[in-house]
Structure formats: structure tokens, C-alpha cells
Amino acid sequence: xxxxxxxxxxxxxxxxxxxxxxxxxxxxxxxxxxxxxxxxxxxxxxxxxxxxxxxxxxxxxxxxxxxxxxxxxxxxxxxxxxxxxxxxxxxxxxxxxxxxxxxxxxxxxxxxxxxxxxxxxxxxxxxxxxxxxxxxxxxxxxxxxxxxxxxxxxxxxxxxxxxxxxxxxxxxxxxxxxxxxxxxxxxxxxxxxxxxxxxxx
Amino acid sequence: xxxxxxxxxxxxxxxxxxxxxxxxxxxxxxxxxxxxxxxxxxxxxxxxxxxxxxxxxxxxxxxxxxxxxxxxxxxxxxxxxxxxxxxxxxxxxxxxxxxxxxxxxxxxxxxxxxxxxxxxxxxxxxxxxxxxxxxxxxxxxxxxxxxxxxxxxxxxxxxxxxxxxxxxxxxxxxxxxxxxxxxxxxxxxxxxxxxxxxxxxxxxxxxxxxxxxxxxxxx
Numbered sequence: 001x002x003x004x005x006x007x008x009x010x011x012x013x014x015x016x017x018x019x020x021x022x023x024x025x026x027x028x029x030x031x032x033x034x035x036x037x038x039x040x041x042x043x044x045x046x047x048x049x050x051x052x053x054x055x056x057x058x059x060x061x062x063x064x065x066x067x068x069x070x071x072x073x074x075x076x077x078x079x080x081x082x083x084x085x086x087x088x089x090x091x092x093x094x095x096x097x098x099x100x101x102x103x104x105x106x107x108x109x110x111x112x113x114x115x116x117x118x119x120x121x122x123x124x125x126x127x128x129x130x131x132x133x134x135x136x137x138x139x140x141x142x143x144x145x146x147x148x149x150x151x152x153x154x155x156x157x158x159x160x161x162x163x164x165x166x167x168x169x170x171x172x173x174x175x176x177x178x179x180x181x182x183x184x185x186x187x188x189x190x191x192x193x194x195x196x197x198x199x200x201x
Numbered sequence: 202x203x204x205x206x207x208x209x210x211x212x213x214x215x216x217x218x219x220x221x222x223x224x225x226x227x228x229x230x231x232x233x234x235x236x237x238x239x240x241x242x243x244x245x246x247x248x249x250x251x252x253x254x255x256x257x258x259x260x261x262x263x264x265x266x267x268x269x270x271x272x273x274x275x276x277x278x279x280x281x282x283x284x285x286x287x288x289x290x291x292x293x294x295x296x297x298x299x300x301x302x303x304x305x306x307x308x309x310x311x312x313x314x315x316x317x318x319x320x321x322x323x324x325x326x327x328x329x330x331x332x333x334x335x336x337x338x339x340x341x342x343x344x345x346x347x348x349x350x351x352x353x354x355x356x357x358x359x360x361x362x363x364x365x366x367x368x369x370x371x372x373x374x375x376x377x378x379x380x381x382x383x384x385x386x387x388x389x390x391x392x393x394x395x396x397x398x399x400x401x402x403x404x405x406x407x408x409x410x411x412x413x414x415x416x417x418x419x420x
Contacts, residue, residue, distance in 0.1 A: 016273070021276055024277065027284070031287050042294075122298070129377075
């Protein structure tokens with residue numbers, strides 16, 4: 001293979017590219033070693049927004065891993081406190097459809113039959129508009145409503161709420177408000193189902 | 202030589218500001234500047250990638266075959282972007298979420314590719330590093346400026362801190378894409394006006410000197 005021949009050039013070109021790509025891969029591997037994010041650790045960090053303490057994945061039992069007959073939201077994960085002496089605390093990662101950009105994900109803490117705290121898990125609503133449906137003051141409307149057997153989930157209204165379970169939508173952000181309500185309702189229905197099935201056992 | 206290096210550094214900040222003068226990288230500019238902190242973070246990420254890729258490409262300019270230089274540049278740039286992405290996800294998760302898809306899109310940011318092709322591939326390492334820093338700082342300053350204006354007008358806060366009761370009278374349009382264009386265009390006009398003023402002053406100063414001399418001679 002003479003220097004300057006076509007074959008020489010092709011081989012050298014390929015060789016240089018392979019070496020560059022190899023060095024790049026090695027560098028990325030090194031960085032990954034130091035900066036890898038463990039998904040469980042990520043969840044634990046995000047869960048700290050709604051629950052003060054370590055959480056573990058809820059051992060999903062047969063039949064209560066999904067919200068029954070509900071197509072507007074989904075349960076993506078259920079977590080309970082690592083400390084087993086703490087009872088009746090469930091942290092749910094839920095997805096709600098109908099958001100401005102498809103769907104959004106929330107973390108919902110249900111303690112003692114009530115929602116006590118909600119936080120955003122992943123959502124990209126328009127800042128200043130849809131984001132207002134992801135603020136603490138809006139989430140507060142869902143909190144402390146007893147989830148009893150006859151409670152069928154939250155309803156969105158455009159006037160001041162008059163009945164239990166009614167939530168006032170954020171004006172200008174009805175899509176985001178709907179998605180949040182869908183996500184919260186998925187959590188509510190899951191909780192009711194879990195409690196009903198748990199009670200029969 | 203020293204003033205030359207200084208020129209290389211300041212070139213990107215003022216005279217060839219990538220955002221306001223070269224109008225490069227407008228897509229991330231408009232998309233992430235809804236808040237000042239996002240603009241700052243995006244600028245910092247781009248500065249890091251720009252510096253590293255400029256240095257690396259300048260170092261490898263004799264090694265990289267001319268015919269496949271663009272793929273080689275993209276591999277180098279993508280590597281540094283991925284490094285930024287991984288580090289940010291680990292240590293600054295909220296900013297990582299805020300920048301979203303625009304962080305990986307730095308790979309195809311035209312400022313970085315343009316500086317690699319136009320500057321780093323034919324200049325020494327030190328100059329390329331200075332050019333990278335200058336361009337990066339220029340980009341960061343511009344994005345932060347746009348971010349501040351949009352956040353103050355659109356959300357009534359600055360770097361996330363509310364300014365009095367300004368939030369009650371905020372104009373949401375400035376956070377939406379339309380407001381991005383408005384702010385970007387207005388700031389570009391202001392910057393270019395100021396640049397022209399300073400250039401005219403320089404030219405006037407240059408012209409007035411020999412005239413004075415002639416007058417003196419004539420007198």
C-alpha cells in the first residue's frame with residue numbers, strides 16, 4: 001500500500017475516524033462512571049418533594065397494579081415509605097392525558113385516605129400559562145378531601161367550587177388543569193381499588 | 202501579537218456577537234430564554250462545548266483528513282455535549298429539565314460548527330481557545346439579557362425572584378414564542394444602533410484628525 005494511493009487514503013481516513021470515535025467513547029465512559037444517574041435514586045430525590053423520608057417500590061400485588069377502567073391517566077409507579085412502621089402512606093407516580101403537550105406526570109402522596117401533597121414529576125407546560133396549574137396553590141385544591149367509597153374523583157369547574165371534589169380550573173390553562181385532574185383521579189381510583197381489594201383479603 | 206489575542210477574545214463578545222451580530226443559533230436562543238437562569242445555563246453549556254471542541258479541533262487539525270472533517274467535528278462536538286448533558290443531569294437536574302431537548306441539540310448548534318470550520322481548523326490552539334471563550338461569553342451574555350427582559354416583562358421576576366408586585370401586571374406574551382421574537386428583534390436593533398454609533402464616532406475621529414492637521418498647516 002503506497003503512500004498517496006487511493007487504498008492508503010481510504011484506510012487512513014477510516015483509521016483516524018475510528019481512533020477519534022474510540023477516544024470519544026472512552027471519555028464518555030469515564031464521565032458516565034462519575035455522573036451516572038441511578039433511576040431509583042432519581043425517583044427517591046424527586047419523591048422527597050411529596051414525602052419526607054426514604055421510599056421503596058410498593059410490592060405490586062396482582063390486580064392492583066393498574067387503575068381499573070380509566071383511560072385518562074395511568075399509574076407509572078407506586079412507592080411506600082422504607083420505614084415499615086409508617087402505614088397507609090402511598091406515593092404514586094401518575095400520568096394524566098390532555099395536557100398542552102400531550103401528557104404530564106405528577107407525584108401524589110395519599111396518606112390516611114387523603115391526598116396530602118402533590119408535586120410535578122415531569123411536565124413541560126407553557127411558563128406563565130399552563131405552569132400555573134402546576135403550582136402549589138393549585139395543587140392545594142386536591143388536598144385533604146377524604147377519599148371515601150362514594151367519592152368518584154375530582155371535577156373541574158370554571159366557577160368557585162360549591163361541592164366536595166370540585167376544583168376550580170386555572171383560567172387560560174384549562175388543558176393543563178384537565179391533565180392534572182386526570183392524573184390525580186387516576187391516583188384516587190387506584191387508591192380506592194387497592195383499598196377495596198385489600199379489604200376483601 | 203498581544204492585542205491580536207485580545208481582539209480574538211473580544212471579537213465574539215461585541216463585534217461578532219453570535220446572537221445579535223452574526224444571528225447564529227437563533228433556535229435555542231428563542232426557545233430557552235423564557236427565564237434568565239435558563240439563558241445563562243444554556244450559554245454556559247455552549248461556552249464549555251465551544252471551548253473544548255475548538256481546542257480539540259485545533260489540536261487535531263493536521264490529523265483529521267480534510268474530506269471527512271465535518272463528521273469528525275460532529276463526533277468531537279457530540280462527545281462534549283454528551284459530557285455536559287450527563288454532568289448536568291447528575292448535578293443540576295432542575296436546569297436539565299428546563300433546557301430539555303435543546304441541550305442535546307447543542308450538537309448541531311451552528312455557532313459551534315461555524316467556529317470549528319471557520320476558526321479552529323486553521324488557527325493555533327491558544328487562539329482557538331480564546332475564540333471559543335469569546336464567542337461563548339458573547340452567546341451567554343446575549344441569552345441572559347434576552348432572558349432577563351422576557352422574565353421581567355412576562356413573569357415579573359428576575360432569576361426566579363419576584364420583583365415587588367410586578368407579577369400581577371406581567372404580560373404573558375413575552376414568555377411565549379411571539380414575545381421571544383419581539384424581544385430578540387428589539388434588542389438586535391438596539392445593539393446594532395449602538396454599534397453603528399460607535400463605528401461612526403471612530404470614523405469621525407479618524408477623519409477629523411488629518412483635517413485638523415491641514416488646517417494647522419494652512420493657518
